[in-house]
Amino acid sequence: MMLPGARRRVRTTDSKERLFEAAMELLGSRSPEAVSVDQIAAAAGVSKGTVYYNFGSKDELVSQILEYGAGKLMHQLTQLAKDDDPYQALKSMIEFAMEFVTGYPSFAQLWMQEQLQSDKSSDFAQSPLHRQVTALLIEVLDRLVHLDQAEKLPVASTIFGAALFTARMSSTRRDDLAHEQVVRAILLTVDGLLATRPRTTN
Amino acid sequence: MMLPGARRRVRTTDSKERLFEAAMELLGSRSPEAVSVDQIAAAAGVSKGTVYYNFGSKDELVSQILEYGAGKLMHQLTQLAKDDDPYQALKSMIEFAMEFVTGYPSFAQLWMQEQLQSDKSSDFAQSPLHRQVTALLIEVLDRLVHLDQAEKLPVASTIFGAALFTARMSSTRRDDLAHEQVVRAILLTVDGLLATRPRTTN
Amino acid sequence: MMLPGARRRVRTTDSKERLFEAAMELLGSRSPEAVSVDQIAAAAGVSKGTVYYNFGSKDELVSQILEYGAGKLMHQLTQLAKDDDPYQALKSMIEFAMEFVTGYPSFAQLWMQEQLQSDKSSDFAQSPLHRQVTALLIEVLDRLVHLDQAEKLPVASTIFGAALFTARMSSTRRDDLAHEQVVRAILLTVDGLLATRPRTTN
Amino acid sequence: MMLPGARRRVRTTDSKERLFEAAMELLGSRSPEAVSVDQIAAAAGVSKGTVYYNFGSKDELVSQILEYGAGKLMHQLTQLAKDDDPYQALKSMIEFAMEFVTGYPSFAQLWMQEQLQSDKSSDFAQSPLHRQVTALLIEVLDRLVHLDQAEKLPVASTIFGAALFTARMSSTRRDDLAHEQVVRAILLTVDGLLATRPRTTN
DNA sequence: AATGAATGAGGATTCATTCAT
DNA sequence: GATGAATGAATCCTCATTCAT
Numbered sequence: 001m002m003l004p005g006a007r008r009r010v011r012t013t014d015s016k017e018r019l020f021e022a023a024m025e026l027l028g029s030r031s032p033e034a035v036s037v038d039q040i041a042a043a044a045g046v047s048k049g050t051v052y053y054n055f056g057s058k059d060e061l062v063s064q065i066l067e068y069g070a071g072k073l074m075h076q077l078t079q080l081a082k083d084d085d086p087y088q089a090l091k092s093m094i095e096f097a098m099e100f101v102t103g104y105p106s107f108a109q110l111w112m113q114e115q116l117q118s119d120k121s122s123d124f125a126q127s128p129l130h131r132q133v134t135a136l137l138i139e140v141l142d143r144l145v146h147l148d149q150a151e152k153l154p155v156a157s158t159i160f161g162a163a164l165f166t167a168r169m170s171s172t173r174r175d176d177l178a179h180e181q182v183v184r185a186i187l188l189t190v191d192g193l194l195a196t197r198p199r200t201t202n
Numbered sequence: 203m204m205l206p207g208a209r210r211r212v213r214t215t216d217s218k219e220r221l222f223e224a225a226m227e228l229l230g231s232r233s234p235e236a237v238s239v240d241q242i243a244a245a246a247g248v249s250k251g252t253v254y255y256n257f258g259s260k261d262e263l264v265s266q267i268l269e270y271g272a273g274k275l276m277h278q279l280t281q282l283a284k285d286d287d288p289y290q291a292l293k294s295m296i297e298f299a300m301e302f303v304t305g306y307p308s309f310a311q312l313w314m315q316e317q318l319q320s321d322k323s324s325d326f327a328q329s330p331l332h333r334q335v336t337a338l339l340i341e342v343l344d345r346l347v348h349l350d351q352a353e354k355l356p357v358a359s360t361i362f363g364a365a366l367f368t369a370r371m372s373s374t375r376r377d378d379l380a381h382e383q384v385v386r387a388i389l390l391t392v393d394g395l396l397a398t399r400p401r402t403t404n
Numbered sequence: 405m406m407l408p409g410a411r412r413r414v415r416t417t418d419s420k421e422r423l424f425e426a427a428m429e430l431l432g433s434r435s436p437e438a439v440s441v442d443q444i445a446a447a448a449g450v451s452k453g454t455v456y457y458n459f460g461s462k463d464e465l466v467s468q469i470l471e472y473g474a475g476k477l478m479h480q481l482t483q484l485a486k487d488d489d490p491y492q493a494l495k496s497m498i499e500f501a502m503e504f505v506t507g508y509p510s511f512a513q514l515w516m517q518e519q520l521q522s523d524k525s526s527d528f529a530q531s532p533l534h535r536q537v538t539a540l541l542i543e544v545l546d547r548l549v550h551l552d553q554a555e556k557l558p559v560a561s562t563i564f565g566a567a568l569f570t571a572r573m574s575s576t577r578r579d580d581l582a583h584e585q586v587v588r589a590i591l592l593t594v595d596g597l598l599a600t601r602p603r604t605t606n
Numbered sequence: 607m608m609l610p611g612a613r614r615r616v617r618t619t620d621s622k623e624r625l626f627e628a629a630m631e632l633l634g635s636r637s638p639e640a641v642s643v644d645q646i647a648a649a650a651g652v653s654k655g656t657v658y659y660n661f662g663s664k665d666e667l668v669s670q671i672l673e674y675g676a677g678k679l680m681h682q683l684t685q686l687a688k689d690d691d692p693y694q695a696l697k698s699m700i701e702f703a704m705e706f707v708t709g710y711p712s713f714a715q716l717w718m719q720e721q722l723q724s725d726k727s728s729d730f731a732q733s734p735l736h737r738q739v740t741a742l743l744i745e746v747l748d749r750l751v752h753l754d755q756a757e758k759l760p761v762a763s764t765i766f767g768a769a770l771f772t773a774r775m776s777s778t779r780r781d782d783l784a785h786e787q788v789v790r791a792i793l794l795t796v797d798g799l800l801a802t803r804p805r806t807t808n
Numbered sequence: 809a810a811t812g813a814a815t816g817a818g819g820a821t822t823c824a825t826t827c828a829t
Numbered sequence: 830g831a832t833g834a835a836t837g838a839a840t841c842c843t844c845a846t847t848c849a850t
Contacts, residue, residue, distance in 0.1 A: 015830080015831075031233055031235060031315070033233065033235035033236060034235060036822075036823060036824085037823070037824060037825085038822095038823075038824095046831080046832090047831065047832045047833060048824090048825090048832085048833075049825095049826090049827090049831065049832050049833065049834095050830080050831055050832070051824095052824090052825070052826080053830065053831060053832085054830090054831095057824080057825080058823095058824065058825090059824095112314070112367075113233065113315075115371060150383060151383050151386065151387065153383075154368075154380065154383040154384045154386070154387040155387045155390065157368055157371065157372070157384075157387070158364050158368050158384065158387040158388055158390070161363070161364055161367040161368045161371060162360050162363055162364035162367070162368075162391075164367070165314075165363040165364070165366070165367040166356075166359055166360050166363045166364075169317060169359065169363060170359075178356065181352060181353050181356040182356045182359075182360065184353065184356070185353065185356040185357045185359070185360040185391070186360055187394070188357065188360070188390075188391045188392075188394030188395055188398075189364075189387070189388075189390045189391050189394060190390075190394065191393075191394030191395075191397055191398050192389070192390030192391060192392065192393030192394035192395075192396075192397065193390055193393075193394075194394075194397070195393055195394065195396070195397030195398075196390070196393050196397075217813080217814075238839075238840060238841085239840075239841065239842085240839090240840080240841095248814075248815090249814065249815045249816060250815085250816075250841090250842090251814065251815050251816065251817095251842090251843085251844085252813080252814055252815075253842095254841090254842065254843075255812090255813065255814065255815090256813090256814095259841080259842080260840095260841070260842090419809080419810075435637055435639060435719070437637065437639035437640055438639055440843075440844060440845085441844070441845060441846085442843095442844075442845095450810080450811090451810065451811045451812060452811085452812075452845090452846095453810065453811050453812065453813095453846095453847090453848090454809085454810055454811070455845095456845090456846070456847080457809065457810060457811090458809090458810095461845080461846080462844095462845065462846090463845095516718070516771075517637065517719075519775060554787060555787050555790065555791065557787075558772075558784065558787040558788045558790070558791040559791045559794065561772055561775065561776070561788075561791070562768050562772050562788065562791040562792055562794070565767070565768055565771040565772045565775060566764050566767055566768035566771070566772075566795075568771070569718075569767040569768070569770070569771040570760075570763055570764050570767045570768075573721060573763065573767060574763075582760065585756060585757050585760040586760045586763075586764065588757065588760070589757065589760040589761045589763070589764040589795070590764055591798070592761065592764070592794070592795045592796075592798030592799055592802075593768075593791070593792075593794045593795050593798060594794075594798065595797075595798030595799075595801055595802050596793070596794030596795060596796065596797030596798035596799075596800075596801065597794055597797075597798075598798075598801070599797055599798065599800070599801030599802075600794075600797050600801075621834080621835075642818080642819060642820085643819075643820060643821085644818085644819075644820095652835075652836090653835065653836045653837060654820090654821090654836085654837075655821095655822090655823085655835065655836050655837065655838095656834080656835055656836075657821095658820090658821065658822075659833090659834065659835065659836090660834090660835095663820080663821080664819095664820065664821090
């Protein structure tokens with residue numbers, strides 16, 4: 001019922017964006033099944049129908065959050081991996097992962113959930129994200145120490161898993177000291193490698 | 203005196219036990235919210251009401267599985283921690299955790315889910331199980347290297363988290379080699395400690 | 405699993421009786437639909453099956469309570485109606501009704517509920533109890549004042565209803581003064597009759 | 607563009623209203639526990655979900671019916687109480703109560719049920735409605751006769767209870783004569799007062 | 809005489825989704 | 830673009846009842 005000539009607010013803060021953020025917020029502490037479309041819509045201050053208008057389905061909304069997070073995470077990790085000093089690169093990557101999970105708990109939440117659900121992931125490197133992150137880690141590790149082919153994936157996965165899980169577990173803590181300690185603890189895996197494997201001679 | 207075709211209890215294999223096992227099976231690959239009471243009852247070959255007769259509620263059934271797993275896990279870990287050689291103790295503990303998660307994927311699943319849900323667990327050592335396991339790990343670590351008070355919990359949590367998460371991720375693999383590799387990867391954290399901290403002189 | 409020769413307690417306080425009393429107690433404050441067989445059995449300290457062994461069904465148990473109460477009430481009211489002084493008779497009857505409802509709130513509860521349920525009771529004198537009580541009241545009233553045939557039932561019903569309802573409403577009060585006041589208030593109906601109708605000349 | 611035989615809403619007679627009326631109808635002769643949401647929805651010709659969309663819960667629907675009735679009843683009673691002649695006021699009030707209960711049997715049904723349930727209502731004037739109605743009655747009675755403070759509430763309660771209960775008992779009768787007789791019977795309480803108490807000299 | 813395990817029908821409620829406006 | 834009324838399938842749970850022991 002718009003009068004002709006009337007004009008909508010230019011920055012409607014697009015309902016779509018509001019929904020995205022509200023969903024991120026809510027999914028930070030609950031599983032998707034435990035968050036209803038009503039709740040998301042209410043939190044975004046729009047009607048339920050708008051969710052369907054913008055995303056088509058709840059699953060699609062969740063997927064988009066997951067994708068968005070994965071993109072953001074991978075982008076930054078890729079940058080950090082370029083550091084000339086591979087140890088420093090790993091440290092930065094882990095630090096960033098910690099920050100990221102703190103900032104987007106919903107992402108870690110969703111990603112873990114997704115990993116844990118399907119039986120299909122028998123190959124334990126199924127998901128694109130997992131594959132990408134571990135590939136990146138392996139790349140950096142290769143520049144640091146000499147690893148047998150067979151142990152590369154387990155090591156990378158361990159680092160990734162430890163970082164993700166521990167970060168998520170302690171993500172509510174605003175305590176930076178704890179963050180520091182956790183990063184160092186995860187880096188111990190790398191220290192262990194350095195102590196037991198021949199360094200990469202480059 | 204069973205008519206052919208009649209579908210009575212084949213044996214009074216205690217419906218309770220049948221339900222427990224069916225639930226364990228189903229919860230191994232899906233979150234509690236994603237498993238319905240009907241499904242559990244059907245899988246156990248009993249009626250829905252029997253679930254409520256035996257457990258009172260779905261939540262209670264889930265809790266009991268969690269408790270059962272926690273008890274079993276702690277019991278064995280406590281035994282293994284007694285090994286005179288602390289490094290060997292840690293190795294055995296991690297190995298056992300891997301096996302355990304493979305055998306009872308539902309346990310890890312449930313436990314993680316529970317951890318990830320509540321905001322309350324801000325102190326990241328809230329759950330009794332987490333507390334118990336990390337306490338045990340710290341005890342063993344103390345016999346191995348000298349750690350600052352502040353870093354004890356982060357280190358122990360990292361080991362626990364890495365083991366649990368990685369194990370869960372690769373749990374479908376029956377491949378023992380992979381298991382071995384994963385255990386070794388997790389132990390790298392300990393190797394890192396040994397390489398960077400003064401040994402406990404006992 | 406009784407050893408031969410063993411003997412049961414002589415005074416088993418008959419489970420049946422225990423059930424009856426427990427049911428009376430519970431039905432005093434809740435509608436039959438709101439009281440489960442489990443609750444009754446638990447309150448009586450017997451198993452659920454015992455209810456069915458002794459009463460056949462929940463409805464039957466409720467019916468028996470109703471019958472028991474009706475019998476007891478009618479028996480006493482009939483005695484009191486015999487008083488030579490019809491006014492005194494009415495007063496005693498109302499007093500007794502008050503006491504009765506206080507002692508057996510479940511009875512009033514059940515009886516009202518039953519009255520209110522069925523559409524059948526279109527004739528508003530359907531139930532045997534109602535018929536009996538009003539008949540008794542009319543008999544006494546006839547000895548006191550001269551009433552038109554058409555107004556007899558309404559007057560008797562009003563007294564009965566007022567007594568039952570008001571008694572039930574204030575039944576939790578242990579306060580005897582209030583009881584007295586309520587009795588007097590109900591008797592006002594009779595006073596009104598006395599003031600406006602010709603006395604029975606006997 | 608309705609295909610013949612299609613069963614869409616005939617008119618958007620607001621499902622909410624349809625549900626309200628269907629529920630009133632059904633609750634007129636049965637207790638809330640004995641009426642299922644399915645039945646209400648079916649009677650209103652809408653789906654079960656619509657009940658929850660409009661009312662949130664069964665209890666809320668029941669409460670709203672109760673409130674609606676209480677409002678309507680009190681509004682009219684308040685008007686009638688204003689009559690200059692207090693006796694006539696009381697007569698009109700009782701007459702209206704009779705009509706009201708005949709028209710909305712569900713209201714009396716629900717209200718009684720609610721009164722009879724809780725043990726909390728020990729003070730026998732707990733409910734707002736009861737309090738309001740008795741307050742109104744007392745106000746009118748005060749204009750008619752002189753009553754001791756202590757007997758006011760019992761008298762008012764008796765009138766209210768008698769009217770409500772007797773009305774409900776005979777509500778199915780369409781017979782106006784009976785109505786008249788019942789009103790007169792209840793008014794006897796007032797006649798009794800007039801005969802035994804000093805008139806208010808105003 | 810009594811039990812308690814088991815049942816299945818039924819009840820309240822939630823929720824993703826559709827659709828006319 | 831957006832809404833909100835309406836839906837119906839699915840879910841958790843209750844409960845009267847049965848029956849073998």
